[in-house]
Amino acid sequence: MENQGFWEKYKKLIKDVVLDYQYLVMLDEADIKIEAEREDASLPSERSQAITNLKIAAGLMVGEHYGWWFQDTDVYKWIETAAYTLENFDDEALKTRVDSVIDIIEQAQDEDGYLSTYYQLRAPHLKYKELDRSHELYNAGHLIEAAVAYAKATGNETLLEVSKRYVNHIMAHFGVGKIEGADGHQEIELALIKLYKYTNDEKYLNLSRYFIDVRGKDPLFYNKQKEALGQDPFTNLDYLQAYDQPIHQKEAKGHAVRMLYMMEAMADLALHQNDQAMEDAVMTLWDDIVKRKMYVTGGVGQTVHGESFADGY
Template identity: 55%
Template sequence: MKTFRLNQVNITSEFWNYYLDLIRTETLPYQLAVLKDEIDVDVQAERQDASLPAGKSHAIENFKIAAGLSEGDHFGWFFQDSDAYKWLEAVGYQLQITEDSKLEAAADELIDIIAQAQESTGYLNTYFQLRYPDLKYRQLYFSHELYCAGHLIEGAIAYHQATGKAKILDVALRFVDDIAEHFGWAEGQIQGADGHQEIELALLKLFDYTGKQQCLELANFFIEVRGLDPEFYRKEIVRNVKDGLSSDNPPVDLTYLQAYSQPKHQELALGHAVRMLYMSTAMAKLVQYLDNEELEDACYKIWNDITQRKLYITGGVGSTVHGEAFVGPYDLPNDTMYCETCASIALLYFAYELFKLSPKGEYIDVMERVLYNGILSGAALDGKHFFYVNPLEVDIESCRFNPDKGHVKLERPDWLGCACCPPNFARTISSIGTYIYTQFEDSVSLNLYVASNLVTEDFELRQETAFPNDDSVSVFYKGVSNHLVLRKPYWATEFKVTCRGGDIIAETFDWVTVAVSNEAEIEIVFKQPLLTITANPLVQSTVGKVAFQKGPFVYCGQTLQNPSLDRCRVPKHFQDEYETTLATDLALPYSLVTIPASKVSAWDGLYRFNGDSEVPESMSLHLIPYFLWANQGVSGMRVWFPKEVVDD
């Protein structure tokens, strides 16, 4: 199994090139200016809490202070370094796609500062360097030191791949050496893991890239040691107090940290959603190298728990603001939920690693769902405003007055005090080319229908399509004899494959396999009807409601186009009584869907008792793809709609 490099995949899709160009020309320069505090922006706390940092980023200034280039104190979250590392990773991906000397020069300048901030031992974390140097590696329950190290590693790999410049990779490798010296099974080493998983996944990527066995062994250690001693973090806190290094004595939530048991014994998605999914991604990736049936079995159980009981239709995960966490099964509120952009990104990573283990269509289905919905919704079409929380229902007045919805924004802010999501969005979408194709031992899988060219030493493969705004894909192949495995999307009807220069040798519910030799042309046609979605009745928030999807896009209604949205009811059966038009009023063309609906009347006062039912008025409900909401100003929004009450 092999993932193709970004420089092997040239994306020609109008849809995805919009985002790739936007990130390179607008988002990354804007984000750098914010990270350097060079522009005045409205930096908002991610939720309603006066103690949270806001007002500025200061991330790069923290590095400059640690490097002795500036004076001052650390500002912002203790994991703020990772914002710069993720920005650098996004730059690395962009430079693998398109040369940009200005962007490269800006990255080199940042790398110089980071390198100067690194200590002679290899240690690098500006929060502890500037504030608590005696507590390095001693507050793992919250420190994020290894989390930041992981993002440094990933950024270093991406930038080295793009430019061949070794400075930042050397910084990362020196940090790994320092980590390996302090953590491990040997006597005197720390036998615990960072409270926020990330280092495990990054080390496995570094093993992929360098072949250094140390990275594989260290990643395995962090997976094995987590939860082995559930009292580890409590002992750490007690020792710090005893040694007079800290007076902190917080409660430790082992479920939040996924440290209540070893990962290989975990079966449910519990605790902080991003941590859970970064860990699960590392678990699935580790299984690709080490024969660990327990770990593999745990991956599948966690996956099933998420996708069968805890997944929003947009690909969002994490139902509560409290701990940004998973909750119990079928508990999926639409208006108070969290669905952090980073959590959808993490689910994308987990799905892809599982697909590499077991190439099933369900993993690609979820990848596509989160890409087109839960991730794209995290950024505005201008590339300069970002959501942390991605709700499925927004009532303007309720959000303004209800403190339980203090985390739900009516518009995407310029930036966030906890700014993990903006650069995470940039790095993930910049790497979209790595998800389109996957090479297995005797086949190449076409996972996503994205106009693009794939060039390898053995073959060339080209997709020509205007998807998602078209219903056909032309595939051209030239090279050695091969098998092309074509995905049959669950949302498609009348899916047909014809080929010249190849033969269909297998067809399942979700794949069509074509044997090709030398040259082949394959035509794929399908339809993208409007699908109605109903949820399991155990999901109390959606009982009696319906949602809509067309192609990969989940749809929503905004009050801007539907003033009576809160009183809207959709018919139980409207068959083909809907209209689809290609709208061009936003930066990206999209399919606007209009369906017949009705609206109920409101009345003065609060309740009626034994009142006569009123005849609803007819209305048209205008629906747009969910990822586009909040691009036209403040608006109410909903994804799930009550159905009309019809007397049979």
């Protein structure tokens, strides 16, 4: 890829400054005070511990998990960014650093393929049992995206094999007659299509389609999971875009990031499966966003309440 023009200085900034700094943040070695997003003593905002969590899961350190359900994805997003950087620049030191992190991730993975340190270290008995909030498949999605990007950039498929093992674990637990629901936070849907395009294995495309189609099929799915755990069953289905199946949804509402991830997967499925109904559905949502809910700068999901779409204008 040619390095010139408007983006050149930003690409170099990421290579020379940002990736190093983010790595130190994940190691809790950066000179930074992390501010909580709001006054709430329960927020795990004092440090990152993202890499340490993986080391503990790998048996390389002793300790307890710290952070959110999705803490692992900071590492995966960093690897994905490094992969795009390595497509533009030769940087053996960066590659060596990423390879060392991938080695930790590989060791952190359970023998059966499962990989989500929050549940591995805190609550293994709750794996896949609180999907409205668990982010387990969201984590898997960012793992897949990082793995595909790094394999394309470097030819190193170690992380790709880790992601495939996790997907195999997911396929063993989700589907008709198994867990008939989707993660509360969309992401794996679009990632599986990237994995399909890289491997040409249609099982990944089909699994993406399953997660799109099963979302909202049983609006009580998350309530039932909560009731089984003795929890308050209320679930904000608008927030999760799970009030109806995506192909029947007519307006963009709820958490904006989740909606846009879902729409990306829907668009890809429409293309790769030649599905006109899916294309029509995603274009209906697109029109609602562009014509009624987009800010003048192109931003969406402007409200502080739930990172959600505001009412249309």
